[in-house]
Amino acid sequence: MLRRVGSSPTFRTSNDLDAGNLLPMSTHVSIQEVLEAAIVRALATLSSNGVLPAHVELPLTITLERPKNRDHGDYATSIALALAKSAGIAPRDIATALQAALLADAAVSKDLAAVDIAGAGFLNLTLAKASQGGVIASILTSGSEFGKSSTLAGVKVNLEFVSANPTGPLHLGHTRWAAVGDALGRVLSAAGAHVTREFYVNDRGVQMDLFGESIRSAALGIARPEAGYHGAYIEDIASAIVTTNPEFKELPEEQSIHAFRDAGYAIQLADQQRVLDNMNTHFDIWFSEKSLYEDNFFNHCLETLKKQGHVFEHEGAIWLRTTDFGDDKDRVMIKSDGSFAYFASDSAYYISKRERGFDVLIYMLGADHHGYVHRLKALASCAGDDPAKNIDILIGQLVKILENGEELKLSKRAGTIITLEELIEKVGVDAARYTLIRYPVDTPMVMDVDVLRSRTNENPVYYVQYAHARICGVLRNATDLGIDFGVDHIHPELLEHERERELIGALGEFPRIVASAAELREPHRIARYLEELAGTYHRFYADCRVLPLGDEPASELHSARATLCKSTAQVIANSLELLGVSAPEKM
RNA sequence: GUCCCAGUAGCUCAGUGGAUAGAGCGACCGCCUCCUAAGCGGUAGGCCACGGGUUCAACUCCCGUCUGGGACACCA
Numbered sequence: 001m002l003r004r005v006g007s008s009p010t011f012r013t014s015n016d017l018d019a020g021n022l023l024p025m026s027t028h029v030s031i032q033e034v035l036e037a038a039i040v041r042a043l044a045t046l047s048s049n050g051v052l053p054a055h056v057e058l059p060l061t062i063t064l065e066r067p068k069n070r071d072h073g074d075y076a077t078s079i080a081l082a083l084a085k086s087a088g089i090a091p092r093d094i095a096t097a098l099q100a101a102l103l104a105d106a107a108v109s110k111d112l113a114a115v116d117i118a119g120a121g122f123l124n125l126t127l128a129k130a131s132q133g134g135v136i137a138s139i140l141t142s143g144s145e146f147g148k149s150s151t152l153a154g155v156k157v158n159l160e161f162v163s164a165n166p167t168g169p170l171h172l173g174h175t176r177w178a179a180v181g182d183a184l185g186r187v188l189s190a191a192g193a194h195v196t197r198e199f200y201v202n203d204r205g206v207q208m209d210l211f212g213e214s215i216r217s218a219a220l221g222i223a224r225p226e227a228g229y230h231g232a233y234i235e236d237i238a239s240a241i242v243t244t245n246p247e248f249k250e251l252p253e254e255q256s257i258h259a260f261r262d263a264g265y266a267i268q269l270a271d272q273q274r275v276l277d278n279m280n281t282h283f284d285i286w287f288s289e290k291s292l293y294e295d296n297f298f299n300h301c302l303e304t305l306k307k308q309g310h311v312f313e314h315e316g317a318i319w320l321r322t323t324d325f326g327d328d329k330d331r332v333m334i335k336s337d338g339s340f341a342y343f344a345s346d347s348a349y350y351i352s353k354r355e356r357g358f359d360v361l362i363y364m365l366g367a368d369h370h371g372y373v374h375r376l377k378a379l380a381s382c383a384g385d386d387p388a389k390n391i392d393i394l395i396g397q398l399v400k401i402l403e404n405g406e407e408l409k410l411s412k413r414a415g416t417i418i419t420l421e422e423l424i425e426k427v428g429v430d431a432a433r434y435t436l437i438r439y440p441v442d443t444p445m446v447m448d449v450d451v452l453r454s455r456t457n458e459n460p461v462y463y464v465q466y467a468h469a470r471i472c473g474v475l476r477n478a479t480d481l482g483i484d485f486g487v488d489h490i491h492p493e494l495l496e497h498e499r500e501r502e503l504i505g506a507l508g509e510f511p512r513i514v515a516s517a518a519e520l521r522e523p524h525r526i527a528r529y530l531e532e533l534a535g536t537y538h539r540f541y542a543d544c545r546v547l548p549l550g551d552e553p554a555s556e557l558h559s560a561r562a563t564l565c566k567s568t569a570q571v572i573a574n575s576l577e578l579l580g581v582s583a584p585e586k587m
Numbered sequence: 588g589u590c591c592c593a594g595u596a597g598c599u600c601a602g603u604g605g606a607u608a609g610a611g612c613g614a615c616c617g618c619c620u621c622c623u624a625a626g627c628g629g630u631a632g633g634c635c636a637c638g639g640g641u642u643c644a645a646c647u648c649c650c651g652u653c654u655g656g657g658a659c660a661c662c663a
Contacts, residue, residue, distance in 0.1 A: 065605075067605095067606075068606085068607090068608090068609090069606070069607075072606070076605090076606085078604095078605055078606090078644085081605075081643060081644070082643085084643065085642090085643065091643070118606075119605090119606050120605090120606080120643070120644080121643085122605080122606065165663080202663070204663095205662095205663050206662075206663060207662090207663050208663090210663095315661090317661060319661090328589075328590080328659085331661095332661045334661095335661045336661070337661085339661090341661060341662090341663095342662075342663060343661095345663095367591085367592075367656090367657060367658075368657075368658065369658085370590085370591050370592080370657075370658055371590080371591085371658050371659055372658095373590095373591075374590080395591075395592080397592070397593085397656085397657085398656090398657085438601095439600075439601090440601090442591095442592060442593085443592075443593065443600085444592085444593080444656075444657095445599095445600090446599075448599090451599095451612090454625090455625045456611095456612090456625065457610095457611060457612080457625080457626085458599095458611055458612050459611095459625085460610095460611080462625055463611090463625075463626090465625085466623080466625050466626075467626090469623070469625090470622090470623055470625090470626080472623095473622075473623050474622050474623085476622095477622055478622085481622095516603065519603090520603065522603090524601090525603090528601060528602090528610095531601095531610080531611090532610090535610085538626055538627065539626095539627070539628090541622085541623095541626075541627085542618090542626070542627040542628080543627085545621090545622070546622055547621095547622045548622090549621055549622085550621065586623090587623075587625065
């Protein structure tokens, strides 16, 4: 993969000047980065000594790949293939020259056991054994910081997710974002971004009034409004309110509805907060829609938008001309009767986020809201922003839940689809979170309750947690046996078994996985990596005895392997932390 | 009608333009007198929906077709 000279990373902003303060963590330069720099130097050498014609544009950075096939070394690059055409030279000839330049580079030649040319012109690098230990040292010294990066340093991100109406319990439609959104927040933070997690509360409008009316009807024992809320939870809320405020029943109808509405809202919101908290999902800001209309804030937003020239009046209503930016129709903000359309809130909320200093606004929406994508991007344009840079909309497909082979649809309590809380009661927080996170959000998914309760390979969360618990067990035994392990016992030259090489290689990939998960907004990559890493560990464990057998005396190899185990446990724990899933020491 | 998403092993799904396309399940065959068998190994199973194009190189990018799912409001 080439990165062009002038192309600035998408998410950098002018705030970068402060970035230095945010990055005290890992200053360790990995062997991979050292080699990548060496290849760039080698290319420059080839250019200056005439092997490559002067007109060939050289990449300023390159990214080494990790070959799937171990016969292809520890790292590989196809740079010779990529440059062959513009250079007018056979790729294998470029590769040969590159090979010579690398081996002549004193800065890296000692790290390389072999530089091979393969296939059409791939350059395969095999590390010297002693040079593989760097990543282990780095993991052990960085600890829980290992994997963090500065790829998004200085970027202020507003991450909005869940944003359920406070008129009922959180249900299956919210669970995916509750897990994925929280994980994405963790991943973005690990990449150095300054993340604010926000829950938008729709606390005004017709739905709220219907909610109040429904509760009051339940309290009075009269029929609920047709379009109102019919779940059994309404009864619970009503009786809770009547217990503390019996007088609400006696108020005139409108006041009574409002009283029940406001009290019910407080109860329901608190309930949502409790459930999310139990799910290990946390928010920094609970943003009230109502507040957008307080203190003249909405008018201020309208003025701001007017200055950009896309606001107009038509048939007594105030519109935003979103069709200027690709929306399929213009959007009403203030209806002809003077009331606010929903888009008024969307607009003001957008302005609010930007004025609070966020560079990137991430919206996580359900598939049923995908029609919002165009209008939100157009809104960003209408506000004078660059939608490609300032706004990022993720659409999550639906989740189905299966039990005993049948789809669960109804929740007894909510009278709607199954609630988030019921899901957690069934499978537990770890299994629920992990499963929801491990799939890309743009594909529909099915959660099978029976699988999530099973303790086998088909339940990835246990597979991964088991690897961690297994290592912890080994390390406990190592300690009991008086085996030393840690930074002073890495002994990379002793770790020459194929399984050991694989494991070390997998550990070294972690920082790059985190960075790409952050840039692509795809936390599922962490889970997939984790499964890969756990599998690699289990295979290592099966083939490489860590602790002495019977009366066998302890050797440096035992220490080295225990140290490798310790660093693996650290990376597994760091990965699980990014997903908000626990890393048990015993299972 | 317009727009969005998907189509990869029998099933559920990974796969950020690279070499021989992967995992789990299901099927079949194996591995615990010793560190957690919630584990490991092996066999079988593929026209990466179809047709063009771009590229040294396409499951991956572009265009089109087919099939499946979803969305369209002066509702919230």
